[in-house]
Amino acid sequence: MNYVVLGNDLTSWAIALGITAAVCIVLYTVNGVLVRRIGAFAAHTATHIDDMAVKILSKTSSLFIIVMGVYAGCQWLEMSAKSEALVRNLAVAALLLQVARWIDVGVRGWIDFYRKKRGATDVASTTSTAALTFVVRAALWLIIVLMILDNFGVNVTTLVASLGIGGIAVALAVQNILGDLFSSVSILLDKPFVVGDSITVDKLAGTVEYVGLKTTRIRSLNGEQIVFSNSDLLKSRIHNNKRMQTRRIVFAVGITYDVTEQQLRAIPDMLKEIVSSQEQVRFDRAHFKSYGPSSLDFEVVYTMLTADYGVFMDVQQAINMELFCRFAREKIDFAYPTQTIKLDNPDVLRGAAANEEFASDREPAVEAPTILRPNAQ
Incomplete structure (x- = not known):
């Protein structure tokens, strides 16, 4: 059959x-x-x-x-x-x-x-490829889904238009999230910093650990993780410390007013000699800057030829040590806050002080007892 x-x-x-x-x-x-x-x-x-x-x-x-x-x-x-x-x-x-x-x-x-x-030579690749991967994959699957729907006879044009209208409403509802998303794209393209950079944002310093689609995470110097939204981060002033090439250093030295003229004139050359003798340093200037309330103030400016903070601190320490030793040999005293009172007639004040001292040494007089009498009526 x-x-x-x-x-x-x-x-x-x-x-x-x-x-x-x-x-x-x-x-x-x-x-x-x-x-x-x-x-x-x-x-x-x-x-x-x-x-x-x-x-x-x-x-x-x-x-x-x-x-x-x-x-x-x-x-x-x-x-x-x-x-x-x-x-x-x-x-x-x-x-x-x-x-x-x-x-x-x-x-x-x-x-x-x-x-x-x-990754070893271009740290920015870690930042950029994270967002690039998401964008490419999202676009790929969106196109494939639209092609499949079109293959089954769905009016894709109407669907896309409907999605556009709905997208406007959704965009208004999640504008903060979209702002962070576009900020991440801006970070991707402009690269103000990348993962591994040491940055300072609003007096908060740390190392960039992760740059995402919504947030950027920074490991602070104290050890905790600080999370910034991408839009807020780009609105702030960012100091990228890793891209620093040199450091300009300004420091002040104050000496007492009882210094001699010869010592005063020798101090700028002394500061120049001490600073110029250090390695990786370019001396700029040393001047008698101003008369302070209790000191004669000198200002010294030099440039570190490296951005390494540890090297800078070693150099500054060496300058301070040598400056202390040189001032001690030249009998120049560092100033500290003091006040001197000058009197117009010190002899009169000395006499008044002596009289007060003499009066305090005398025995106190014995007062006679007071007798209370009743009033006559």
Whole structure:
């Protein structure tokens, strides 16, 4: 007996199943052979392209292979126009999803390779690739989803327009989040700082640990983690200490007013000699700046030829030590806050003080007792 199932006899179904199985076996075999052959070749090469190809082909989905086999088998069957269109649309959707997966794996693999290759010499790659990965993958899957919907007959133009109107409403509701997102893109493109930079923001100093889509995280000098929103961070004045090349140092020295004229004139040359003798230092100037309330003030300016803070502190310490020793040898005293009171007639005040002292040494007089008498009536 010749049985007919869904418009096709058993022979046609058997042939269709055979075609399906054959196509699946061929696709599995070809994919496995390519992965093994390219993998063996990649083991003896230094390029990353073949390694990338192996990684991409190894992500071929079994569901995709089965759908392709079913689609090939259905070509042998007699099907209605509606059923044939449904099978074709499912096959196209499976193909698009598989292509998207291959591209997604390729993008992530390339970005990982770029990070490893440039991370040691270009720290900015860590910052930029994080946002770049998100943007590329989001755009990829959005395009694939729209293509699949269009393949199934959905009016993509109307959908995109509806999404645009809804997007405006959502944008108004989450404008702070979108502001941080666009700020992260600005950080990505402009690179005012990158991961690993030492920066100062509003008197808060630390090292950049992470730059995300919404926040940037900084490890402070005290050890805690400080989290800034990207928009607030870009509104602040950022001091990138890592990009500092030199340091301009200004410090003051005060001496007492009882210094001699010869000592006073010798101090600027003495300061210049002490500062110029240090390594990695470019002397700028040393001047008798002003008359202070209790000191004669000198100002010294020099430039460190390195941005290393530890080296700067070693140099400043050496300057202070040598300055202390030189002033001690020249009998020049450092000033400290003092006040001197000058009297117009000191002799009168001395006499008054002596009288008070004499009066305090005398015995106090004994007062006579007071007798209270009643009033006469």
